Amino acid sequence: MRRAAWVVVAAALVGGCAWFDDGPPTRACRTTRDCFAAQGEVCDPVTATCVPGPDAATAAAAEAAP
Amino acid sequence: MRRAAALGLAVVAALAGAAGAQPSAEFRKEFEAGTDAYRLGDYVEARAHLERAAALAPTLPGPLRFLAAVDAAEQQWRACVEHARAAIVANPASTEIAATRKLHDDCRGALGWPMFTGDYGDGGALAVTANVAGAALTVGGLRAGAAPLPPRPTPLGPIEVVATRAGWKPARVTVTVIPGVVTDAVLTLEEEPAGLDVVDAGPAIPAEGWLRLHAPPGAVVTVDGQAVTVDERGRYPLAPGSHQVEVTAPGARPVRRTVRIDRGQERQVTVALEAEGAFARRRRLAHVALGAAAGLGAAGVATGWLALRAADQARGWAAVERARPTTVPLADSAAIAPLHTRADIDAAGHRARTLGLVSGVAYLTAGAALATGVYLLVRNPDHPGRATVVPVMGDGWGLGVAGVLP
Numbered sequence: 311m312r313r314a315a316w317v318v319v320a321a322a323l324v325g326g327c328a329w330f331d332d333g334p335p336t337r338a339c340r341t342t343r344d345c346f347a348a349q350g351e352v353c354d355p356v357t358a359t360c361v362p363g364p365d366a367a368t369a370a371a372a373e374a375a376p
Numbered sequence: 377m378r379r380a381a382a383l384g385l386a387v388v389a390a391l392a393g394a395a396g397a398q399p400s401a402e403f404r405k406e407f408e409a410g411t412d413a414y415r416l417g418d419y420v421e422a423r424a425h426l427e428r429a430a431a432l433a434p435t436l437p438g439p440l441r442f443l444a445a446v447d448a449a450e451q452q453w454r455a456c457v458e459h460a461r462a463a464i465v466a467n468p469a470s471t472e473i474a475a476t477r478k479l480h481d482d483c484r485g486a487l488g489w490p491m492f493t494g495d496y497g498d499g500g501a502l503a504v505t506a507n508v509a510g511a512a513l514t515v516g517g518l519r520a521g522a523a524p525l526p527p528r529p530t531p532l533g534p535i536e537v538v539a540t541r542a543g544w545k546p547a548r549v550t551v552t553v554i555p556g557v558v559t560d561a562v563l564t565l566e567e568e569p570a571g572l573d574v575v576d577a578g579p580a581i582p583a584e585g586w587l588r589l590h591a592p593p594g595a596v597v598t599v600d601g602q603a604v605t606v607d608e609r610g611r612y613p614l615a616p617g618s619h620q621v622e623v624t625a626p627g628a629r630p631v632r633r634t635v636r637i638d639r640g641q642e643r644q645v646t647v648a649l650e651a652e653g654a655f656a657r658r659r660r661l662a663h664v665a666l667g668a669a670a671g672l673g674a675a676g677v678a679t680g681w682l683a684l685r686a687a688d689q690a691r692g693w694a695a696v697e698r699a700r701p702t703t704v705p706l707a708d709s710a711a712i713a714p715l716h717t718r719a720d721i722d723a724a725g726h727r728a729r730t731l732g733l734v735s736g737v738a739y740l741t742a743g744a745a746l747a748t749g750v751y752l753l754v755r756n757p758d759h760p761g762r763a764t765v766v767p768v769m770g771d772g773w774g775l776g777v778a779g780v781l782p
Contacts, residue, residue, distance in 0.1 A: 318673070320677045324676075324677045324680040324681055324684070324735075327680075327684055331684055331687060332687070332691070333687055333725075333728070333729070333732075334686070334687045334690040334691065334721075334724060334725025334726075334728045334729065335690055335691050335694035335721060335725065336725075337718075343698065344698065345698070346694075346697040346698060346700070346718060347698075347700075347702050348697065348700035348701060348702050348704075348706060348709065349697065349700075349706070349715075349717065349718070351718070360718075
């Protein structure tokens with residue numbers, strides 16, 4: 311009985327934390343500071359999401375080069 | 377002073393009402409003389425004039441109301457109550473009805489009778505007193521407890537009140553409940569003379585009560601550990617109070633119930649015996665369901681914790697990547713803080729959402745299993761699901777539903 315009570319308490323704690331948790335990050339942004347600018351991302355003001363910048367593909371290729 | 381002002385207004389209203397009803401000149405003369413004498417404090421003369429006015433126009437409330445006021449001034453509280461009631465009955469929609477009701481209530485209060493603080497609604501209230509405390513009361517054919525009965529809302533109209541008590545002759549009275557005030561039923565029981573035949577003693581409450589037990593055939597019944605036998609009507613006569621009733625049968629689980637027996641009342645109890653095998657099966661199923669609930673709950677906790685951890689990790693990585701300087705080559709900054717691409721972070725987020733979903737499903741299933749287990753554990757086949765509609769008298773009248781869930 312005591313074990314069951316502990317399970318209920320733990321379930322309530324974890325469930326409560328999950329309920330109020332912010333969740334994983336999204337690509338939503340307002341400025342480029344909200345994006346991974348060092349990786350070449352910029353904030354698209356039309357869709358308010360982080361998108362690869364014009365030179366991101368080049369930068370990624372350069373990073374991947376041996 | 378306030379009463380004088382109210383009564384002054386009452387004179388105007390009563391005269392106006394009397395004018396509308398075309399009372400005779402003689403009535404008006406007597407009524408005015410009565411109210412004048414009342415204001416001057418000559419209550420004897422006021423009473424004489426007002427009684428003549430009331431006799432000339434018995435349906436007008438004005439003289440009755442002033443007679444009640446004269447009664448109050450002379451501290452004749454019972455007469456005051458009767459005159460105020462007569463005035464209310466004469467015209468319940470009178471413009472002076474509030475003052476008349478207040479006068480009625482003041483006179484009742486002076487008699488020491490309990491006041492009614494509830495809401496009358498469209499009805500009235502009834503209070504019952506008897507010279508024998510604890511006498512059993514029946515109001516309108518329904519049992520209503522013991523005397524004295526404090527005021528309770530009651531529908532308008534005549535209603536019979538009966539008081540009974542062992543050793544006393546039953547007393548009955550019919551009163552008419554009127555709107556907006558408490559109607560008092562006062563009962564006087566006469567002591568039963570010694571030596572009278574008990575057959576004539578009326579519906580006095582017997583010293584014992586009865587238990588009518590509906591049990592499967594062949595069941596053995598004991599009350600308080602003693603074997604009992606039924607009377608000619610198939611009931612177990614028992615002394616008033618609580619009793620432990622046990623019903624047993626071969627191959628069945630014994631059922632124990634605490635039954636309260638009241639004097640003169642029959643209590644019906646239905647007992648359904650459950651076979652030992654069925655009981656064991658039900659208990660086993662309950663334990664399986666509770667075990668499943670515990671397991672699913674633990675799974676929900678574990679996956680929920682993993683989901684929280686994955687989401688936290690994704691948020692941490694994203695914060696690092698947002699703060700990563702653009703002026704330093706990635707290779708240099710990655711040596712300090714490991715690089716996580718958008719794909720890495722999206723994958724962690726996806727994992728967090730999936731685990732969260734699994735956790736939610738586990739929680740829901742655990743809840744359902746827990747409810748099933750508890751139901752199987754506490755379900756008592758001895759209490760069949762049955763509801764009974766019964767009349768009730770409490771602060772109001774109505775119907776109640778009594779019963780238990782299966």
